[in-house]
Amino acid sequence: MAPERDPREIRLAVEKGGSVIVSTAPFVAGHRVAETKGHVFGLVVRSRGLGGNIAAGLRSLVGGEIHEYTELLEDTRRQALDRMVANATLMGADAVVSMRFDSSEIGSTMSEIVAYGTAVVLAADDGAPQGLE
């Protein structure tokens, strides 16, 4: 069962536009990191299916963008990001900093994508120094 979230954390998330901030930078402008919750990730493996793979194979004969696989990778990244944000929320974080995607393939037809970063709790601070990569 998921632990109860502190109502103040939920309120902070709502005040920030109801969003868990996901940043590829190690900082969030106008905020300082008040607490580091730890690493967080979302992993997913997806495949396009028989019809999509056949269509992609035929499209590759004539060249150009392979829409079926663009769609597959777009959806896989969405799902990996969704899982990472859900896990960060479960940890009580309201932001993920230094987020990255990593990808590989399994069995030549399956795409594996992991979204990972550091789950943190932010506090508003206009004078907070902004970190360096």
Place this chain on the structure above:
Amino acid sequence: MVTFIRVLAAVVSALILVGGLIAVAAGQPASGLWAMVLGGVGIVAVTFERMRYRSESAEHSRADGGAGGGEPQVPQHPFTATDERFLDPSTGRMMRVYLDPATGERRYHAEG
């Protein structure tokens, strides 16, 4: 194109299945059963093929996605609209992200 290919794959799979049945009836059980298995697998694969990712909940309920793979309707409470937006590369639709602040579950909906 994918829809056409799926229909074509289903028809070819059905023909292979029927061919297998005919082969078994004609006294060729080995090749007939092999064709029946091949045709059956093809039909199952095409029938249950997943198209777009919509949300984690929809993945479990196998619900179809709306425009851009998102929700067909605007997500309601407890989901709140966020500032996160992006273009879906395959449809060109502008997608807005909705979030349930309590669980961190995200939903997508096409705008415009």
